[in-house]
Amino acid sequence: MLRKGVSVRRALLAAGLALALLGTAGPAVAEEPPVVILRIKAHRFEPSELEIPAATRVKILIRNEDATPEEFESHVLHREKMVRPGGQATIYVGPLSPGRYEFFGEKHPDTARGAVVVR
Amino acid sequence: MAMAFRAAGRHAALALVLGNAAGQAGAAPLHVISPVVEQGEVAIETTGDVTRDRKKEKNAAQRQSYELEYSPTEFWRIEVEAKRKREPGEALKYDATEIENVFQLTEPGEYWLTVGVLAALELPRAEGDPKEIEAGLLLQKEFGLLLNTVNLIFPREIGDRSSKGVEFEYAAQSIYRFLPEFGIGLEALGELGEIKHIPPAKLQEHRIGPVIAGKFSLGSAGALIYEVGYERGLTSATANNTIRWLLEYEISF
Numbered sequence: 291m292l293r294k295g296v297s298v299r300r301a302l303l304a305a306g307l308a309l310a311l312l313g314t315a316g317p318a319v320a321e322e323p324p325v326v327i328l329r330i331k332a333h334r335f336e337p338s339e340l341e342i343p344a345a346t347r348v349k350i351l352i353r354n355e356d357a358t359p360e361e362f363e364s365h366v367l368h369r370e371k372m373v374r375p376g377g378q379a380t381i382y383v384g385p386l387s388p389g390r391y392e393f394f395g396e397k398h399p400d401t402a403r404g405a406v407v408v409r
Numbered sequence: 410m411a412m413a414f415r416a417a418g419r420h421a422a423l424a425l426v427l428g429n430a431a432g433q434a435g436a437a438p439l440h441v442i443s444p445v446v447e448q449g450e451v452a453i454e455t456t457g458d459v460t461r462d463r464k465k466e467k468n469a470a471q472r473q474s475y476e477l478e479y480s481p482t483e484f485w486r487i488e489v490e491a492k493r494k495r496e497p498g499e500a501l502k503y504d505a506t507e508i509e510n511v512f513q514l515t516e517p518g519e520y521w522l523t524v525g526v527l528a529a530l531e532l533p534r535a536e537g538d539p540k541e542i543e544a545g546l547l548l549q550k551e552f553g554l555l556l557n558t559v560n561l562i563f564p565r566e567i568g569d570r571s572s573k574g575v576e577f578e579y580a581a582q583s584i585y586r587f588l589p590e591f592g593i594g595l596e597a598l599g600e601l602g603e604i605k606h607i608p609p610a611k612l613q614e615h616r617i618g619p620v621i622a623g624k625f626s627l628g629s630a631g632a633l634i635y636e637v638g639y640e641r642g643l644t645s646a647t648a649n650n651t652i653r654w655l656l657e658y659e660i661s662f
Contacts, residue, residue, distance in 0.1 A: 347518065359449070361661055363626075365589040368551050369517065372449050372661045379483075382518030396661075397629045 323347045323382065328362075330354045330373060333398035341407045347384040350406075354378070360402060364393035367406065384408075437598040437614050438580040439474060440636060440655050441558045444525025444547035446513040448483040452476075452659035460497075460648035467648040471495040474507075478659075486511040492531075505538075507531045511547065523549040527562065539570040554586045556594075563604075577601045582620060590623040596638055599647075614647045616640035622655075631660030 324343075328350055329336040342348045352362050354373040362371045362381065373379040383391075386408045395402025439456050457473035473493040480486040487510050494504040509529040517523045527545035545562035560580040566573045577600065584594030599615035602608045618640035625633045636655040642648050 359662070365586065366554070368554075368556060368586070370445075370447060372447055374449075380516065382516055384518070396626060396632075399626075399628055 323349045323384075325349045325351060328352045328404075330356055330360045330395065330402065332356065333358075333360070333395065333401045335393075335395070335402055335404035338404040339407050340404065341409060342384065342386070344388045344408050345385040347382060350381050350383060352379045352381065359397060361396040362393060363396045364391060364406075366391045367393060369393070370396075436472070436578075437600045437616065438560065438562060438578050439472060439653065440598075440638075441580040441582040441596065442511065442527060442545075442547055442560050443558060444511065444513050444523050444549050445517060446480045446482075446484055446486045446511060446525070447661060448480050450478070450480045450486075450659055450661045452478040452657050454478065454655065454657040456653070456655040458651050458653035461650040461652070462642075462648040466497055468497055469495070470497050470648065471501060473501070484513045486513075503534050505531050505533045509543075517549070517551070521550070525549075527560070537570060539566040539572070540568045541566050554592075555583065556586060556592075557581075557583045573603050574606075575604050577604050584620065584622055586623075588623065590625055591621065592623055593619065593621050596620045596640070598640065599643075611645045613644055615643040616647050616651055617643060618651075631658060633658055 324346065326340055326342065326348060328340060330352065333356060340350065352371065352373050354360055354375055354377055357375050359375055360373050362369065362373060362379070367383050369381045369383065371379045371381050383406060386406070388408050391406040391408065393404055393406065439458060454476040455474065456476070457471065459471045460467060460469065462468045471494070474490050476488045476490040478486060478488040487508070490507040490509060491503065492505045492507060493501055495501040507529055509527065512526050512528070514524045514526065515522070525547035527543065527547055529543040531541040531543070533540065541564055543562060543564040545560055548559045548561075550557045558581070562578040562580070563575050564578060565571075565575045579600075580596070580598045582594060582596040584592040586592035595617065597615070597617040599613065601613050607613075618638060620636060620638035622636040623634070627633065634655070634657040636653075638653045640651045640653070642651070
């Protein structure tokens with residue numbers, strides 16, 4: 291049963307802060323994740339397959355070398371990111387199980403296709 | 410609806426005011442809010458709910474919201490919302506304008522949770538109604554294709570006509586995204602009331618039920634997003650049945 295008054299307000303505030311802190315908790319030993327670079331050139335991803343280790347959080351830097359925007363999108367990775375022409379965007383993926391995780395460019399889905407291959 | 414948006418446009422001069430504004434005082438949120446912002450995205454959205462209950466004082470209550478959203482940066486989304494409401498036995502009418510800000514604090518996958526905050530201001534149409542401000546914590550966590558979102562929201566009436574202190578509302582949703590176009594899950598929405606005088610559970614509003622949701626990509630022309638939910642009331646203050654919907658068109662530039 292909920293207690294009324296100041297104790298409830300404190301409990302809710304504490305719960306909110308605890309969840310926020312939990313959200314920003316990193317691994318026990320704070321480490322920068324490995325970084326891989328993905329380029330967008332001539333409406334294609336280079337490389338078209340990104341190989342990353344299993345059970346590892348990885349930072350992907352997406353660099354758009356085209357003169358038009360591209361939107362990185364992947365249903366299986368649940369990531370969606372607009373990358374400006376000449377710009378760069380960052381996404382994090384993992385830890386992932388071994389397998390193939392496809393992504394595409396929403397602005398040029400016929401040519402901008404690729405996959406994260408997890409081994 | 411055009412009149413509602415013209416009124417919303419006048420209130421948009423206050424677009425950068427941070428504060429708390431409840432959607433409806435003493436009413437559960439209409440839907441969960443994602444903490445994820447995509448820079449350059451523009452969206453129009455309509456959402457709403459309608460109740461069905463044998464008791465006429467809880468039957469056929471309806472809320473509708475029409476939103477215009479824009480994300481000027483990679484961490485900030487702003488929405489202007491025109492809200493209509495129908496109490497049981499009354500006509501549907503324009504109720505308020507809301508200006509809502511979502512700030513994304515962490516990138517998905519960067520930490521264990523994706524965290525964002527909500528800050529909103531509601532300006533009522535009726536002269537006698539109080540303004541409301543709203544602050545909230547938006548949390549999201551994915552486990553493979555299972556996407557979980559929780560909102561903890563604290564609305565408060567402000568100004569001379571205010572009569573309530575800080576309240577607490579929540580929205581939670583867990584959806585398994587089988588396909589981009591279709592996912593199915595469970596959601597719960599509710600409100601406890603004023604935090605310093607929390608009423609007995611039977612007077613709080615809590616509902617839970619299934620939801621389907623998905624996104625249809627239109628390629629470079631954007632995407633259509635939908636959600637449809639059906640919730641059962643869990644307390645005597647909640648309508649037995651609530652159907653809610655959301656339809657959004659988004660495009661990124």
